[in-house]
Amino acid sequence: GIAPGQWIKLSGFSNAANNGYFQASSVTANKVVLAGGTLANEAAGATVGIGGSYLRNGVEAKSYTLEKAFTDIGEYVAFTGMRVASLNLTAETGAMITGAFSFQGKIATARGTSVGTGPVTAAPGHAVFNTVDNIQGLRIGGQAVAFDVSSHNFTIDNTLRAQKAQGSLGNVGIGIGTLNVTGAVSAYFTSRTLYEKHLNWETSSFSFRVVDAAGNGYIFTFPALKFTDGNPLAGGKDQDIIAEMSWTAFRSATLGYTVQIDRFAA
Numbered sequence: 001g002i003a004p005g006q007w008i009k010l011s012g013f014s015n016a017a018n019n020g021y022f023q024a025s026s027v028t029a030n031k032v033v034l035a036g037g038t039l040a041n042e043a044a045g046a047t048v049g050i051g052g053s054y055l056r057n058g059v060e061a062k063s064y065t066l067e068k069a070f071t072d073i074g075e076y077v078a079f080t081g082m083r084v085a086s087l088n089l090t091a092e093t094g095a096m097i098t099g100a101f102s103f104q105g106k107i108a109t110a111r112g113t114s115v116g117t118g119p120v121t122a123a124p125g126h127a128v129f130n131t132v133d134n135i136q137g138l139r140i141g142g143q144a145v146a147f148d149v150s151s152h153n154f155t156i157d158n159t160l161r162a163q164k165a166q167g168s169l170g171n172v173g174i175g176i177g178t179l180n181v182t183g184a185v186s187a188y189f190t191s192r193t194l195y196e197k198h199l200n201w202e203t204s205s206f207s208f209r210v211v212d213a214a215g216n217g218y219i220f221t222f223p224a225l226k227f228t229d230g231n232p233l234a235g236g237k238d239q240d241i242i243a244e245m246s247w248t249a250f251r252s253a254t255l256g257y258t259v260q261i262d263r264f265a266a
Contacts, residue, residue: 002027003054005255007036007219007262012048015040021137021209021219035142052264056257057179066103067115078115081106083174085160089220090153097129097210104160107170129210137209137219140185140194141202147187147194150242152208154183154220156259181222181249181258189232189241198227198245206247215266222259223252
């Protein structure tokens with residue numbers, strides 16, 4: 001079912017105002033209260049769609065096996081016991097959105113055959129997201145931003161540590177530390193609104209959406225954060241003043257998570 005804080009995509013309504021992306025602010029047995037837009041009364045009879053799935057930071061430790069294949073010579077390297085150490089994403093003006101995952105694991109083993117037992121599923125062939133065509137719905141403090149953002153980024157760090165012991169070549173385990181989620185937003189300084197969130201030590205939030213032309217997309221949400229550093233800076237004469245704001249996210253007492261990634265298929 002739908003969970004509080006989850007984003008959903010509505011489609012098929014006769015009134016265009018009711019189609020789009022909305023966040024469930026509360027969920028009961030017979031009612032879902034939505035935020036993120038203004039809804040309108042709708043006549044009965046339309047066939048509507050409700051889509052969306054989400055992933056949140058949790059407590060279950062998961063490990064994976066990664067494999068590097070040199071298929072022309074039939075050689076393989078298997079990396080076992082791999083845990084996701086971090087994810088970072090960067091969105092710069094007029095550029096592709098870039099990101100990277102890092103892993104820590106147990107050991108690497110060279111093999112003459114693949115560790116896989118079934119067919120290889122090819123990765124989707126969707127176009128790479130960019131900040132001109134695909135960035136939508138930037139929201140800070142639950143409100144659509146009323147200023148121009150020049151760049152933003154975030155890093156999710158699980159603070160993993162390698163556990164080693166005598167008699168073992170690789171790691172005997174991967175320790176899990178405290179989730180650390182940080183980021184930054186740079187925006188043209190046209191009002192004091194964003195800067196005051198830092199000065200007043202205000203608890204805020206941040207979310208943004210990336211969607212391709214077909215409707216495939218993601219929404220990244222950080223429901224509780226503090227702007228830990230920030231300063232409007234002028235690089236020099238005839239240069240724009242940019243407010244460069246750093247933030248640290250923490251667990252939302254209301255929603256119970258620190259970071260959420262919603263996914264939507266076309």
